[in-house]
Amino acid sequence: MSNIDNYANKKENKIKHKEQMKELNLKHKTDSIKRKKKHNETKKLMKEDKKNLVAFNKENKKFLKDSKGIVQDKVKEVLTWYSENKEKENITKKHFKSKLQRAKKSMYDFSGPISFENVSYTYGWGTPFEFKALDSADLVIKKGKITAVIGMTGSGKSTLIQLTNGLIISETGRTLVGNFPIIAKTKKIKFVKELRREIGLVFQFPEYQLFQNTIESDIAFGPINLGADKETSIKKVPELLRLVDLPEDYAKRSPFDLSGGQKRRVAIAGIIAMDGNTLVLDEPTGGLDPHGEEDFMKLFYDLNKKQNKRIIIVTHNMDHVLQIADEVIVMHKGKVISIGTPFEIFSNNELLKKIEIEPPKLYKLAHKLKDKGLDVTDKNFRTIEELAKHIKERIK
Ligand SMILES: Nc1ncnc2c1ncn2[C@@H]1O[C@H](COP(=O)(O)OP(=O)(O)OP(=O)(O)O)[C@@H](O)[C@H]1O
Numbered sequence: 001m002s003n004i005d006n007y008a009n010k011k012e013n014k015i016k017h018k019e020q021m022k023e024l025n026l027k028h029k030t031d032s033i034k035r036k037k038k039h040n041e042t043k044k045l046m047k048e049d050k051k052n053l054v055a056f057n058k059e060n061k062k063f064l065k066d067s068k069g070i071v072q073d074k075v076k077e078v079l080t081w082y083s084e085n086k087e088k089e090n091i092t093k094k095h096f097k098s099k100l101q102r103a104k105k106s107m108y109d110f111s112g113p114i115s116f117e118n119v120s121y122t123y124g125w126g127t128p129f130e131f132k133a134l135d136s137a138d139l140v141i142k143k144g145k146i147t148a149v150i151g152m153t154g155s156g157k158s159t160l161i162q163l164t165n166g167l168i169i170s171e172t173g174r175t176l177v178g179n180f181p182i183i184a185k186t187k188k189i190k191f192v193k194e195l196r197r198e199i200g201l202v203f204q205f206p207e208y209q210l211f212q213n214t215i216e217s218d219i220a221f222g223p224i225n226l227g228a229d230k231e232t233s234i235k236k237v238p239e240l241l242r243l244v245d246l247p248e249d250y251a252k253r254s255p256f257d258l259s260g261g262q263k264r265r266v267a268i269a270g271i272i273a274m275d276g277n278t279l280v281l282d283e284p285t286g287g288l289d290p291h292g293e294e295d296f297m298k299l300f301y302d303l304n305k306k307q308n309k310r311i312i313i314v315t316h317n318m319d320h321v322l323q324i325a326d327e328v329i330v331m332h333k334g335k336v337i338s339i340g341t342p343f344e345i346f347s348n349n350e351l352l353k354k355i356e357i358e359p360p361k362l363y364k365l366a367h368k369l370k371d372k373g374l375d376v377t378d379k380n381f382r383t384i385e386e387l388a389k390h391i392k393e394r395i396k
Helices: 003-066 068-085 093-104 157-162 192-198 215-225 230-235 237-243 260-272 290-307 318-324 342-346 349-354 361-371 384-395
Strands: 114-123 131-141 146-150 172-177 180-183 199-202 278-282 310-314 327-332 335-340
Touching: 003 068, 003 114, 003 131, 003 172, 003 180, 068 093, 093 192, 114 157, 131 157, 131 327, 131 335, 146 157, 146 290, 146 318, 157 278, 157 310, 192 199, 199 260, 215 230, 215 237, 215 260, 230 237, 237 260, 260 278, 260 290, 278 290, 290 310, 290 318, 310 318, 318 342, 318 361, 327 342, 335 342, 335 349, 342 349, 361 384
Parallel strands: 146 310, 146 327, 199 278, 278 310
Antiparallel strands: 114 131, 114 172, 172 180, 327 335
């Protein structure tokens, strides 16, 4: 290459670099303006929400005052029980304290609907990384159902479900778990242990949280830590193992000798051991093979149908949603934009396009058939057998 060519190349590169820097600076500036605008909007929202928070706190105080009598009776019951039984070997101080704590929260019923009222949440408030993950979201998750939360990456699904057990607290509105209120900006949730006993949150790869020497102690750790009697908690382990489809005689084995899927079952058994009404699962089948995924879906379905547990599942797998969900919540940019049955959501092509989500395989097939002149998209189906039945009826 001649010196002249070399010089021309260098010059061209310099110009390109300058242009790229200019573009980057411009993007940085626009992002920063957008962020500031959002920051100010949220500030305004928080100001407007102040009067709601005052009303919520007032409502809560009144509720506590009205329930005083019930609580006092329950506390008295526990005190009498302890004074009559404290000499017995299996009645520990920890056991007594846990019972007393439960009596003190007896006015709360966590099992009812979970309502999110105008909840917002911002990560990195006031920093250059500020991001509003929840934007005045409103939603009710019913009791006893399987609810799937779907939406594109970053739409706020995980953030929303973390509000349910007080892992994070919203900056506006409130979350009601049954009649237990978590009011925005609360610094410390009273009865947080009871709340977490009721709402079991299972994160992605829960098996990484196993740490005890035996499967038995891992499963019983949660309830014992919350004050339950050690002997009773250990006795329940075989039943819990059966529930998650593991052999009972695994109890004394080390959890670290198990396969990934089996470890995950142990971790889930540990959450179920807390005996709450709700299981919240964030991408629970990540990293499993299709067969393992199917097994877990069956497990969650059975926990709902046979043990009456409310299941809330965040997932990107629409086939799973179709398979087990009673209701589907659609999140988009921090808001709930649609709620419906799997049929209502998956037959709505416009909605799916907006959230950039592919429908389950069976719905894709139905849409393809429609393009070829055989329309069964107005029919409700969950399985290949049901779809086949509708097709047969159409071509009769
Ligand atoms: N700890 C954090 N710090 C800063 N930003 C965060 C944090 N956690 C989440 N975010 C941001 O908030 C947004 C919403 O996150 P969230 O995890 O709720 O979304 P999601 O819908 O569950 O996404 P995915 O499907 O990818 O798990 C994301 O864009 C993410 O960048």
